[in-house]
Each structure stands twice: as C-alpha cells, then as structure tokens.
Amino acid sequence: MKRExxxxxxxxxxxxxxxxxxxxxxxxxxxxxxxxxxxxxxxDACIKCxxxxxxxxxxxxxxxxxxxx
Amino acid sequence: xxxxxLVEKYFRTKNLPHIWCPGCSLGIATRSLxxxxxELGLDKNKTVIVSGIGxxxxxxxxxxxxxxxxxxxxxxxxxxxxxxxxPELHVIVISGDxxxxxxxxxxxxxxxxxxxxxxxxxxxxxxxxxxxxxxxxTTPHAALGTTAPFGVVEQPFDLVKLAEGAGATYxxxxxxxxxxxxxxxxxxxxxxxxxSMVETICICPTYYGRQNKSGTAVQMMHWLKDSFVLNTAxxxxxxxxxxxxHVYGEFVKKDLPEYVxxxxxxxxxxxGEEDA
Ligand SMILES: Cc1ncc(C[n+]2csc(CCOP(=O)(O)OP(=O)(O)O)c2C)c(N)n1
Ligand code: SF4
Ligand code: SF4
Ligand code: SF4
Numbered sequence: 580m581k582r583e584x585x586x587x588x589x590x591x592x593x594x595x596x597x598x599x600x601x602x603x604x605x606x607x608x609x610x611x612x613x614x615x616x617x618x619x620x621x622x623d624a625c626i627k628c629x630x631x632x633x634x635x636x637x638x639x640x641x642x643x644x645x646x647x648x
Numbered sequence: 649x650x651x652x653x654l655v656e657k658y659f660r661t662k663n664l665p666h667i668w669c670p671g672c673s674l675g676i677a678t679r680s681l682x683x684x685x686x687e688l689g690l691d692k693n694k695t696v697i698v699s700g701i702g703x704x705x706x707x708x709x710x711x712x713x714x715x716x717x718x719x720x721x722x723x724x725x726x727x728x729x730x731x732x733x734x735p736e737l738h739v740i741v742i743s744g745d746x747x748x749x750x751x752x753x754x755x756x757x758x759x760x761x762x763x764x765x766x767x768x769x770x771x772x773x774x775x776x777x778x779x780x781x782x783x784x785x786t787t788p789h790a791a792l793g794t795t796a797p798f799g800v801v802e803q804p805f806d807l808v809k810l811a812e813g814a815g816a817t818y819x820x821x822x823x824x825x826x827x828x829x830x831x832x833x834x835x836x837x838x839x840x841x842x843x844s845m846v847e848t849i850c851i852c853p854t855y856y857g858r859q860n861k862s863g864t865a866v867q868m869m870h871w872l873k874d875s876f877v878l879n880t881a882x883x884x885x886x887x888x889x890x891x892x893x894h895v896y897g898e899f900v901k902k903d904l905p906e907y908v909x910x911x912x913x914x915x916x917x918x919x920g921e922e923d924a
Contacts, residue, residue, distance in 0.1 A: 590651045593664060597671030602866040632652070633827040634869070636675030637665055641652035 582627045586645040587619055594639035600631035609640075658682045658692070660712045668703060671865020673824035673850040677771050678707045680827055680848075681740070684834035695738045698727040700752060702744035703778045703852070704771035721751030724759045727766050735765075735908045738838060745772040745786040749805050753785070760814035763842045764907040769834065770807055770845065773852035781855030792859045811845040812900050818844035819900035824851060825872035826896060833898060842906050849876065849896070 587608070596615035606624040609617050609631065617640060619625075632641040651661060659682070668674050685695065695713045699705035701720035708715040714737075718726045723741045731739045748756050748770045759766060775793060776782040783793030783800045786807065790799040811819045818840040822830035830848060837844035851857065851868040862868050879897030882890065 588649070588652075590649055592649075593651070595665070595670035597865045599671060599866055599869055602869070633679075634676055634825070636668065636670075636672055638651055638655045638659070638675070638679065639665075641654075643652060 584644050585627045585642040587622060587625050587627075587631075588641055588643055589617065589619065590639045590641075591616055592639075593637045595637050597636065599634050599636065600640055603630055603634060605630065654679075654682060654686060658686065658712055659710050663710050666710055667706065669852075669854045671851070671853045671868075672703070672777075673773070673865075673869075674704055674707065674771055676824040676827065677704075677769070677830070677848045677850060678710065678742075680824075680830045681707075681742075681769065681834055682711070683831050684838060687831070688835055688838060690738055690838070694736060695740065696727075696730055697740045697742060698723045698730065699742040700744070700747035701778070702747045702776070704742060704744035704773070704850075705747060707742050707771075721747055721753075722755065723747065724752065724755040724766065724768065728759065728764060731764060731766055731908055732911070735912065739766050740838065741766060741768045743768060743770050744777070744784075745770060745774060745807070746776045746784040749785045749807060749810065756811070757814040760811050760816040760843050760845065762907040763815060763817055763904050765841055765909075766843055767834075767837045767840075768811075768843070768845045769837075770847045771850050772807060772847050773850040773856055774804075775852050775856040777852045777855050781859055787856075791856075794859070807845070807847045808899050811847075815843070815904075816845045816900060817842035817902050817904050818898075820845075820898040821847040821849065821896045823849040823872045823876050823896055825869050826876065829878070829896065836898065836901075840901070842904060849894075 594616040601609045608621045608625045610620040612618040697708050697713050698716045699708040700723040708717050727739045727741045774786050782795040785805045787800050808821050820833035822833050833846045837846045853865040876896045877893050879895045882895045
C-alpha cells in the first residue's frame with residue numbers, strides 16, 4: 580500500500596481527548612477541540628507516519644486506504 | 649464511522665470504547681499485541697489469550713480470540729493447563745505487575761523455570777490500578793501509593809532480571825511509547841519456543857500519576873520517551889549520561905528443552921515400550 584493512498588480517519592466517538600496523538604505528531608496536524616476530542620486541523624501537513632494511530636490508547640484515529648472507507 | 653480494519657478484525661468492537669481511563673497506555677499495549685499477531689499471521693482460532701485480574705487483565709474482554717479471564721495471579725496456571733491439553737495452541741498471557749509478580753509471583757518463577765512454551769506479557773504500570781493505587785512489587789523506592797502515603801520503603805523487582813534468573817529463555821522489555829520495538833519483541837516472544845516474558849512499561853495517569861504528581865498522560869509519555877534508552881545504546885553511554893536512565897531491549901534469547909515437548913516425549917517413549 581502506497582503512502583499517498585492512505586487517508587487519516589477518525590472514530591470520533593471513541594476519543595477520550597488524552598492529547599497523546601496531538602503531542603507526538605511530528606508535523607502538528609492535530610488539535611484538541613472545544614468538545615475535548617481530537618480534530619484534524621492541518622491535514623495537508625500529515626506525513627502519514629502512523630504515530631498517532633500507534634499511540635492512540637482508544638483506537639480513535641487511524642490511517643487507511645481511502646477507497647476502503 | 650467504523651473503526652480501523654485491524655480493530656474490526658481482532659477486537660470485540662461491541663465492547664468498545666474500553667473502560668480504561670483517558671491516556672491509559674494499556675490500550676496502546678493491547679493494540680501492539682494485535683499488530684504483532686496480525687504480522688505473524690496467527691490463526692485466531694489457534695490463539696488463546698489468558699489473563700488474571702486487574703486493569704491490564706481486562707484486555708482479554710476486548711480481544712476477539714479464545715480468551716479466558718481467570719482469577720488474580722493465576723493466569724499462568726490456567727495457561728499451563730491449556731497448553732498441556734493442546735500443545736498446538738499459541739498461548740499468550742496478559743498480566744499486570746501485581747497480578748504477575750505479587751500474588752502470582754510463584755507461578756511466574758516456576759513457569760519460567762520449567763521453560764513451558766507460553767508468552768507472558770506483563771503490562772507494568774508500577775501500581776495496583778484496578779483497586780485504587782496500592783503499591784506493587786515494582787513501585788519504585790520512595791514513590792507514593794495509597795498503602796505507602798509516606799513513600800515505599802522497599803526495593804522494587806526488576807522483572808527482566810527476575811524472569812531471567814528464574815530461567816525464562818526469551819526476555820525483553822519495551823515501553824508503551826516505543827511502539828515499533830515493542831511490536832517486534834511481542835513477535836519474537838510469540839515465535840520463541842519456550843517461556844518468553846516481555847515487560848511493557850506502561851503509564852497509569854490516574855492512580856500512579858496523580859499520587860506521584862507525574863503530570864498528565866502526555867507528560868508521562870514524555871517521561872517514557874526521555875528516560876528509556878535501548879540497551880545497546882545504553883552500553884555505549886558514558887557513566888554520567890546514564891543517570892536517571894532506564895533500559896529497554898531484548899535481554900535473553902536461548903534454547904533449552906521445552907516442558908511440553910519433554911513431557912509428551914516421555915509419554916510417547918513409555919507407549920513405545922508398552923507396545924514392544
Ligand atoms: C485473590 C484476590 N486478591 C485480591 C484481589 C483484589 N485485586 C484486584 S486487581 C488487584 C491488583 C491489580 O494490580 P495489577 O495486577 O498490577 O494490575 P493493574 O490493575 O495495575 O493493571 C487486586 C489486589 C482479587 N481480585 N483477588
Ligand atoms: S500520521 Fe503522523 S503526521 Fe499524520 S497526523 Fe498522525 S502523527 Fe501526525
Ligand atoms: S490519542 Fe486517541 S484518544 Fe487521545 S486525543 Fe488522540 S485520538 Fe483522542
Ligand atoms: S486506573 Fe490506571 S491502569 Fe487502570 S485504567 Fe485507569 S489509568 Fe489505566
């Protein structure tokens with residue numbers, strides 16, 4: 580699977596707003612919004628490194644091929 | 649919106665979101681195990697995951713395999729029975745630091761000594777999470793717990809040295825921050841023939857963190873990032889740089905006769921003598 584085909588996706592209901600994905604995203608793509616949940620604020624900067632997915636304790640953010648959505 | 653394909657395939661999604669606190673790293677360790685199982689291509693129906701009691705042990709409730717949620721400290725005893733009854737199965741045990749090294753300490757040393765082909769994953773958050781923050785055998789000296797309001801006066805177990813000393817033939821330590829090496833250790837442990845133990849350094853922001861003023865989950869993850877060093881890098885560090893650092897990595901990998909094979913071998917031999 581090519582990196583460019585990957586899309587950043589959310590399972591927003593499961594997000595507990597811990598901020599781990601936000602803190603360790605190397606390109607500052609993510610923010611915690613006023614609902615205390617994560618929001619993709621700067622998608623263009625995403626380098627698809629999967630660090631958010633690997634460290635999200637709640638499986639609320641992940642990368643997958645766009646066509647599979 | 650659905651969850652990821654990995655989660656859909658290996659988790660009991662009807663039980664999600666899980667009960668763990670915001671920022672609790674048990675979810676990271678549990679997902680890392682699933683990634684390891686997926687990359688190894690294990691058959692779900694031939695994989696058994698056994699746990700004891702504790703926040704860590706609740707992982708089995710979310711995992712869509714053959715799972716057994718047993719009693720506190722006894723997961724390895726149940727797992728031993730499963731493995732002996734059907735040696736074909738991959739048997740993986742998930743245990744907290746209390747479950748594995750306090751009430752379950754004797755099962756740990758004897759499973760290691762026997763070199764039975766089980767994989768023990770200890771999710772070590774240095775505290776009894778489920779029961780509200782009592783200190784465990786791995787709580788550091790002087791740290792606070794509800795049962796040590798003035799600081800723990802004991803010295804903690806080093807689970808890697810304990811497992812090695814007891815005879816485990818694969819021993820590694822990873823952290824919930826360093827996910828890629830963690831997945832690698834889980835894979836190597838599962839593939840290893842004999843008793844394998846991987847300690848995963850976890851964070852419990854709620855009970856360890858609050859009592860010890862460790863800060864938020866993010867700050868505790870920064871602590872994992874900054875204070876854990878790969879063993880091979882640590883060995884090359886000058887003494888003054890080692891201050892306050894902890895090591896992760898693989899520590900033991902060796903081959904010794906495995907318990908179930910030995911046992912089955914004797915049965916086969918005796919049967920042969922009977923037939924003769
Ligand atoms: C025989 C028995 N003794 C005590 C308990 C109470 N108890 C439940 S979980 C637990 C300790 C949990 O700590 P740990 O094993 O480190 O797991 P964590 O919750 O931190 O993941 C204790 C003492 C019990 N359930 N059963
Ligand atoms: S994949 Fe990497 S760059 Fe993209 S949001 Fe996640 S952590 Fe940030
Ligand atoms: S790591 Fe997961 S639970 Fe935490 S804020 Fe990010 S998406 Fe939400
Ligand atoms: S009490 Fe600690 S270990 Fe248990 S779910 Fe909460 S943060 Fe995790």
